[in-house]
Amino acid sequence: MAVTTAPEATPSVMTSPGKLVEMNWDPITRIVGSLGIYTKIDFASRRVAECYSTSSIFRGYSIFMKGKDPRDAHFITSRICGICGDNHATCSVYAQNMAYGVKPPAIAEWIVNLGEAAEYMFDHNIFQDNLVGVDFCEKMVRETNPGVWDKAQKTAAPHAAEHGYRTIADIMTALNPFTGEFYRETLMVSRYTREMFCLMEGRHVHPSTLYPGGVGTVPTIQLFTDYITRLMKYVEFMKKVVPLHDDLFDFFYEALPGYEEVGRRRILLGCWGSFQDPNVCDYNYDTMTQWGRGMFVTPGVVVDGELVTTDLVDINLNIRILLGSSYYDDWDHEESFVRADPLGNPVDRKHPWNQTTLPRPQKRKFDGNYTWVMSPRWLDKRTGDHLALDTGGGPIARLWATALAGLVDIGYIKATGHSVKIYLPKTALKPETEFEWKIPKWSNAIERDRARTYFQAYSAAAALYFAERALAELHAGRTRTFSDFKVPDEAIGCGFHEAVRGVLSHHLVIRGGKIANYHPYPPTPWNANPRDIYGTPGPYEDAVQNTPIFEENGPDKFKGIDIMRAVRSFDPCLPCGVHMYVGNGKTIDTTHSPTFGVMQGAHK
Amino acid sequence: MAEADNVPYGRKTQHAPALKEVHILWITAGLGCDGDSVAITAATQPSVEDVVLGAIPGLPKVHLHNPVLAYENGDEFLLPFHQAARGELDNFVLVVEGSIPNERINREGYWAAFGTDPDTHDPITIPQWLDRLAPRALAVIGAGTCATYGGIHAMEGNPTGCMGLADYLGWKWKSKAGLPIVNVPGCPVQPDNFMETLLYLLYQLAGLAPMIPLDDALRPKWLFSRTVHDGCDRAGSYEQAIFATEYGSPNCIVKLGCWGPVVQCNVPKRGWIAGVGGCPNVGGICIGCTMPGFPDKFMPFMDQPPGAVLSSNLIRSYGPLIRSLRKLTNNTLNDEPKWRHNRPELTTGYRR
Numbered sequence: 031m032a033v034t035t036a037p038e039a040t041p042s043v044m045t046s047p048g049k050l051v052e053m054n055w056d057p058i059t060r061i062v063g064s065l066g067i068y069t070k071i072d073f074a075s076r077r078v079a080e081c082y083s084t085s086s087i088f089r090g091y092s093i094f095m096k097g098k099d100p101r102d103a104h105f106i107t108s109r110i111c112g113i114c115g116d117n118h119a120t121c122s123v124y125a126q127n128m129a130y131g132v133k134p135p136a137i138a139e140w141i142v143n144l145g146e147a148a149e150y151m152f153d154h155n156i157f158q159d160n161l162v163g164v165d166f167c168e169k170m171v172r173e174t175n176p177g178v179w180d181k182a183q184k185t186a187a188p189h190a191a192e193h194g195y196r197t198i199a200d201i202m203t204a205l206n207p208f209t210g211e212f213y214r215e216t217l218m219v220s221r222y223t224r225e226m227f228c229l230m231e232g233r234h235v236h237p238s239t240l241y242p243g244g245v246g247t248v249p250t251i252q253l254f255t256d257y258i259t260r261l262m263k264y265v266e267f268m269k270k271v272v273p274l275h276d277d278l279f280d281f282f283y284e285a286l287p288g289y290e291e292v293g294r295r296r297i298l299l300g301c302w303g304s305f306q307d308p309n310v311c312d313y314n315y316d317t318m319t320q321w322g323r324g325m326f327v328t329p330g331v332v333v334d335g336e337l338v339t340t341d342l343v344d345i346n347l348n349i350r351i352l353l354g355s356s357y358y359d360d361w362d363h364e365e366s367f368v369r370a371d372p373l374g375n376p377v378d379r380k381h382p383w384n385q386t387t388l389p390r391p392q393k394r395k396f397d398g399n400y401t402w403v404m405s406p407r408w409l410d411k412r413t414g415d416h417l418a419l420d421t422g423g424g425p426i427a428r429l430w431a432t433a434l435a436g437l438v439d440i441g442y443i444k445a446t447g448h449s450v451k452i453y454l455p456k457t458a459l460k461p462e463t464e465f466e467w468k469i470p471k472w473s474n475a476i477e478r479d480r481a482r483t484y485f486q487a488y489s490a491a492a493a494l495y496f497a498e499r500a501l502a503e504l505h506a507g508r509t510r511t512f513s514d515f516k517v518p519d520e521a522i523g524c525g526f527h528e529a530v531r532g533v534l535s536h537h538l539v540i541r542g543g544k545i546a547n548y549h550p551y552p553p554t555p556w557n558a559n560p561r562d563i564y565g566t567p568g569p570y571e572d573a574v575q576n577t578p579i580f581e582e583n584g585p586d587k588f589k590g591i592d593i594m595r596a597v598r599s600f601d602p603c604l605p606c607g608v609h610m611y612v613g614n615g616k617t618i619d620t621t622h623s624p625t626f627g628v629m630q631g632a633h634k
Numbered sequence: 635m636a637e638a639d640n641v642p643y644g645r646k647t648q649h650a651p652a653l654k655e656v657h658i659l660w661i662t663a664g665l666g667c668d669g670d671s672v673a674i675t676a677a678t679q680p681s682v683e684d685v686v687l688g689a690i691p692g693l694p695k696v697h698l699h700n701p702v703l704a705y706e707n708g709d710e711f712l713l714p715f716h717q718a719a720r721g722e723l724d725n726f727v728l729v730v731e732g733s734i735p736n737e738r739i740n741r742e743g744y745w746a747a748f749g750t751d752p753d754t755h756d757p758i759t760i761p762q763w764l765d766r767l768a769p770r771a772l773a774v775i776g777a778g779t780c781a782t783y784g785g786i787h788a789m790e791g792n793p794t795g796c797m798g799l800a801d802y803l804g805w806k807w808k809s810k811a812g813l814p815i816v817n818v819p820g821c822p823v824q825p826d827n828f829m830e831t832l833l834y835l836l837y838q839l840a841g842l843a844p845m846i847p848l849d850d851a852l853r854p855k856w857l858f859s860r861t862v863h864d865g866c867d868r869a870g871s872y873e874q875a876i877f878a879t880e881y882g883s884p885n886c887i888v889k890l891g892c893w894g895p896v897v898q899c900n901v902p903k904r905g906w907i908a909g910v911g912g913c914p915n916v917g918g919i920c921i922g923c924t925m926p927g928f929p930d931k932f933m934p935f936m937d938q939p940p941g942a943v944l945s946s947n948l949i950r951s952y953g954p955l956i957r958s959l960r961k962l963t964n965n966t967l968n969d970e971p972k973w974r975h976n977r978p979e980l981t982t983g984y985r986r
Contacts, residue, residue: 055708056750059701062668064748066708087746089665094792099934105921106929109786112669112822138882156675164705207705208683217675217683221907224676228911233901234676235669236821238911238918239881241936246881246917256910357743389793391743394757511882594707 049074051585056084058594060161061602062113063087065558069574069593073585078593081574083558084394088357088402092387095548100126100517100540101242107536107550108236111603113157115235116149116227117529118536118550124306125536126242127313129523132515136308137508138244140500143305143326144257145230145237146527147496150489151264152223152234153530154425154482158275159205159216162479162598165591166278167205167213174581174591178285185281189273198281201274212274219267226260229253244512249504258497261490266457268487272465275483279476286580293475293596295572296334299427300408300419300556302345302535303329304528305492315372315524318342323437326492327528328445330431331408331419335469337434338410342526347371348409349535349551350380350416354560356401361386367539367547368522382537382549383522405562406555416562420569421532421553422478423601425485428528429467442491452487455494475573475599482601519543529553531601557600570597651694652841657726658832659715659767660700660777663748664732664760665787665796669822670778671702671731676907677825680833693836694725712749719766727835728771730764733780733787734802736795737761745794761802768803772811773835775818776800777828782817782852783926790930798926800852811839817852821923824901827857851926853898862894862913862920865903874960875953877946887919888946891936894920895945 049072056066068082095106104122108115120142127134134142164170172179182199195201195212204212224234230247232238239246247253282289305326312321322329322342329345331338339345353360364386368377377383392399407416421427429450432438436447444451449468456462467484470477503509518540525536532553539547559568567575577596583589662668674682680689682703685696697714704711717723735745737759747757768774776782776799783798800807800815807815818831831854837843847855863869871877872886872895881890888895894902894914902915913920922932932939973982 054750057663057701057708057711057748059704059707059711062672062702064663064701066750087663087665088794089745089787090793094787094789096791099936101936102929102934105935106786106789109667109669109821112667113672115667115669160675161702169705207703208686214683217681221676221678224907225910228906228916232911232913232916232918233906234911235667235672236923238913238921239916241881244881246887246919248882248884248917391740391745393742509882512880514880590707 050079053585053588053590055590055594058597058602060164061598062111063603065597065602067574067593067597069590071579071585071588073579076579078575078577078579081571081593083570084401088389088391090387090389092385092547092549093389095545098545100129100538100543100545103536103538103545103548104240104242105236110550110552111529112235113153113603114149114530116145116231116237116240117527117534118552119237119240120146121525121527121529121534121536121550123240123242124313124525124527125523125538127523128315128525129521129538129540130242130515130517131313132243132513133312134244134308134513135508135510137249137500137503138511139306139308139311140496140503141230141245141247141249141511142240143496144493144500145227146305147489147493148223148226148230150530151486151493152220152227154486154489155216155223156220157601158479158482158486160207160213160220163205163213163216164207165595165598166202167207167210168199168202169206170589170591171202174583174589175286177582181285182281185285187277188280189277193270193274193277195274198277201278219264222260223264226257229257241512243515247511249500249509249511251504254497254501254504261493261497262457265454265490265494266460268454268490269457269460269463272483272487275480279480282476288578289476289580290472290474291576291578292580292592293478293573293577293599294472295420295569295576297332297473298417298419298569299332299422299430299473300533301327301330301421301427301431302526302528302533303327303342304428305496315343318346322526323435326438326440326443326495327428328432328435328437329526330435332427332430332434333410333417337431338412340431340435340437343371343373343375345408345526346524346535347375347377347381348411349382350378350407350409351382351385351551352380352405352407352416352562352564354401354403354405354562355399356404356560357390357392357399358404359388359390361388364388372522382535382551383524383539383547385547385549401560403555403559405559405568406551407562407566416564416566418559418562418566418568418572419533420557420600422473423482423599424528424530424532424553426473426478426481427532429481429485429488430469433467433469440492440495442495443488450484450488452484452491454487454491475596478599517543531603532556552603554603558602570600573600649692649842651692653694653725653839655695655697655725656772656836656839657697657714657718657723658699658729659718659726660698660729660731661748661760661763662701662731663746664730664781665735665746665794666732666778666780667822668702668731670781670828671700673822673825674828675703677829678908679826680829682829685829685833685836690833692840692842694840696836715749715763715767718770721770725839726771727773727775727839728767729775729777730781730799731777732760733784733796733798734760734764736797739795745796764802768807769810771809772839773809773813773816774799774803775816775832775835777818778823779819779821779923779928782819783928785821786929805852813846814848815852816846816848816854819853819858819924820899820901821928824904825907826904827900831857857900858898858924860898860900860903862897862899862902865900866894866914867902868914873949873953874957875946875949876957882917884917887914887917888942889938891919891921891938893922893932893939896939896941897922897925899924
C-alpha cells in the first residue's frame with residue numbers, strides 16, 4: 031500500500047474476564063477531524079455491545095466572535111470546517127441577510143447555488159471514493175473478508191456496460207488507495223469540481239467572494255462557459271459512478287446476508303434545506319415558511335418514514351441544545367437574548383439564540399464529563415420527545431425529505447412523493463440518462479453511502495438548472511450582484527442550509543451593531559453526540575451498538591471494518607463538531623465488563 | 635549477456651537521493667479545520683500522488699502519514715508517531731496543521747489532543763507531541779496560518795491562548811538537520827504553495843538543493859516576497875484611480891476592504907487551483923489570511939483599510955490624467971492603418 035509502509039500493528043486489544051473485548055480506534059482516519067471510537071465487542075455472538083465515541087478539540091468560536099463586527103461572521107465561521115467551510119460562509123450570509131433585511135439580486139443567488147452545488151459535487155466525490163471507498167477496496171476486503179473477495183472475483187458487475195468494470199472485484203481493485211484507477215480518477219474529478227467552485231466563490235474552502243447582500247463574483251460569459259464545460263464532464267462521470275456504486279453496494283447485501291443491519295438505526299432524519307430560489311426568498315423571517323418550501327432541496331424532519339414538517343419556522347423553534355456529559359457549565363443563569371421570534375412565538379432557553387458557551391476543561395472521566403460537545407435535539411411537539419435526529423451524512427436525509435415533500439420539480443429533478451427522479455442530458459460519449467432514487471427500507475450504512483452517490487447526480491442536475499437561470503439573467507443584462515445594506519443596531523437572524531454532511535444552522539444576535547451572540551450548529555454535533563439528560567443516546571452510538579460483525583478476523587487481527595463502515599457512512603466531520611463528545615454506551619447487563627484501562631468508570 | 639549491458643545508457647543521468655526514505659508525519663489535531671490537508675488533495679504542482687508514487691525524479695521514497703488520507707486507523711496509524719517519539723524512526727519530516735493551544739493555562743483537561751497515552755490513558759496533547767517529535771525531526775513545517783502564526787483561533791478574546799509553531803518552539807529554533815521552522819501560511823494554504831515547498835525540502839534532504847530560502851517570518855521567499863497587489867490583474871484600475879464602489883465590479887476593490895497592496899501572497903498570480911479563482915482578481919477582498927497579523931489587524935474585513943484611504947486619494951490626483959492619456963492612445967490603437975482599403979490603388983508605401 032502506497033500511503034505508508036508502517037509496520038503492522040493491531041488495534042488495542044484487552045481481553046476481559048467476561049465475553050466482551052475492548053477494541054479501540056483513536057484516531058479514526060479518512061474523515062475530517064479527530065474522532066476516536068471505543069467499543070466492547072462480543073465476538074461469541076459477533077456484535078458490538080457498546081460504543082463510545084470521543085473527540086478532543088475546543089476552539090471557542092461562539093466566544094471569540096462576541097463583540098466583533100457582524101459582517102465578519104461569514105469570513106470567521108468559514109474557518110470552522112476545512113472541507114465544507116463555504117457551507118458555513120453561505121449559511122452565515124443567509125443569517126446576516128435576515129438580520130440586515132437585505133435581498134441579494136437574483137444572479138447572486140444563482141452564483142451561490144452554483145458554488146454550493148460544486149461543493150456537493152466535489153466533497154461527496156472525494157469522500158465517497160477516496161475516503162469511504164477505501165473501506166470497500168480490494169486491499170481492505172482481502173484483509174477483512176477473504177470470502178467476500180473470492181465471491182467478488184466471480185461476480186459479474188450488472189452495470190459493467192455503463193462503468194467499464196467487468197466484475198465487482200475489478201471495482202474493488204480500482205478503489206485501492208493511490209494505485210487504483212478509479213481512486214486516482216476521482217482525485218482528478220475532485221480538482222476540476224473545485225475549479226468550478228472557485229469560479230463562483232473564489233477560493234476553496236474558505237470563499238473570498240461571498241458577502242451579505244450578494245457576491246463579488248463578476249458575472250461574465252466566460253464565467254459560465256468555464257463552469258458549464260466542467261459540469262458536463264462531471265455529468266458524464268455521474269453516468270458511470272451511480273451504476274458503479276449500485277453494483278458495489280448491492281453486492282454487499284448479496285454477499286453478506288444481513289448486512290442491512292450494519293449501522294442501522296431508527297429513521298430519524300433532519301434536513302434544513304438547500305439552494306435558495308430568488309423568486310421566493312427574501313430572507314424575511316415572517317415568510318420563512320414559504321421561501322423555505324421553495325428551496326431546491328426541501329427542508330424536513332422524517333420520523334419513522336413520515337414527513338413531520340417542512341416548515342423552517344417549526345424546525346427553528348424546536349431546536350434544543352441539551353448538556354450531555356460535557357466540559358461546560360450550564361447557562362441557566364446567563365442572559366436570554368431572544369424571548370420571542372419575529373412572529374411572536376416564544377423561544378426556548380435551550381435554543382441556540384439563547385445559548386451561552388461556558389467551557390470548563392477538565393480531566394476526561396468516562397463516568398463523569400468526557401466531551402467537548404452538547405447534544406442538539408429536535409422537540410417533536412406531537413409526543414414531547416427530544417428526538418436525536420441524524421443527517422445520515424447529508425444525502426439520505428435530503429433525498430428522503432425532498433422525495434416525501436414532492437415539491438421540487440425543475441425539469442432536471444422531480445420529487446414524486448416516494449422517490450426523486452434525476453435527469454442528465456446527453457454528454458460527449460453517453461446518452462441521456464434518468465436515475466431514480468427510491469426511498470430505501472432502512473436508514474443504514476449502505477443506504478447512506480448509496481444516497482451520497484445519487485446526491486452527487488442531484489447536485490449536477492440542479493447545477494444545470496441554476497446555470498440556465500443565471501445565464502438568463504446575464505443575457506437580460508441584469509448583472510448587478512450586490513444589494514447594499516446597513517448593519518442595524520439591534521437585530522436577530524437565522525440561516526438554514528445543508529452542509530455537505532447534513533443540517534446546518536447559524537443563529538445571530540446583534541446589539542449595539544456588534545455580535546452579541548452567535549451559534550453555528552453543523553451536522554456532526556447532531557450525528558455524534560452522547561446521551562442527553564433524558565438518557566437518549568446519540569446517533570453514532572445507536573448505529574454502531576446494534577452493528578453485527580461480519581469481519582472474518584478474530585480479535586487478534588480485527589480491523590473493525592463493519593464499525594468503520596457504519597461510522598464513516600455518517601461522513602464524520604469533526605471540526606464541524608467543534609465541541610465533540612464521548613458517547614456513553616449502552617451497558618449489557620448480562621456480561622461482565624472490564625474495569626481497567628481507558629474504559630475505567632464507564633459503568634456505574 | 636552481462637547484466638551491465640541491460641542497464642540503459644541514460645541511467646547515469648539519475649542520482650540516488652542522499653536519503654533513501656523519508657516519513658512525513660502529519661498532525662492535524664491542532665486548533666484548525668483540516669483545510670490544509672484538504673487543500674493538498676487539490677494540488678497538481680506537484681500532486682500528492684506524484685510525491686507518494688515517486689513520479690518526480692531524485693526524491694527519496696516518501697511514506698505519508700496523514701490522517702485524512704491514511705489507510706490505517708487508530709493504533710495502526712499512530713504507530714509511526716510513537717516510533718518517531720521513541721527515536722525509532724530515523725528520517726521524518728513533521729507537518730503541523732492547526733494552532734498550538736496553550737495547555738499551561740488549564741489546571742487540568744486539555745483543549746486539543748491526538749490519540750491516547752497507552753500508559754496514562756489520558757489524551758496526548760499537541761504540545762506533548764511537539765515536545766516529543768520536534769527534537770527528532772529533520773524538518774518541521776507549519777501548514778496554514780493557524781500552525782504558522784496562530785490564525786483565526788488565536789483571535790482576540792479566544793479562550794485557548796493558542797499560538798503558532800514558532801511562538802511555541804521559538805523563532806530561532808533549528809531542527810537536528812539545521813533547518814529552521816518552515817512556514818507556509820494561507821487560510822487555507824494555497825494547494826501548490828504547500829506541495830511545492832514540501833517538494834523543495836525533499837530535494838534539499840535528498841542533497842539536490844541548497845538551504846531553503848526563508849524570510850524573517852520563516853516563509854519561502856520565492857512564494858511570499860511579492861504582494862497580492864503586485865500580482866493582481868486589477869492593479870491597473872488602481873493606478874488609474876478607478877475604484878469599485880460595490881461588490882461585483884471588475885475594478886479595484888481596495889475601497890471595499892481589500893488589503894492586497896500590503897499583504898504578501900501570490901494567490902492572484904497563481905490562482906487558487908489550476909490557475910482558477912483567487913481573491914481580489916476574482917472579486918474577493920484580500921483579508922490578509924497569509925499574514926502573522928491575521929485576522930485582528932484586518933478587521934472589520936469589509937471596511938476600507940486605513941492606509942488605503944490616504945493612498946487611493948493621492949492616486950485620485952493623477953490617476954484620471956493617466957487614464958485619459960491612455961484612452962487617447964488606446965483610441966488610435968483601435969484604428970487600423972489607413973492603407974488597408976478596397977479602393978483600386980495601392981497606398982501601402984510599396985515601390986517597384
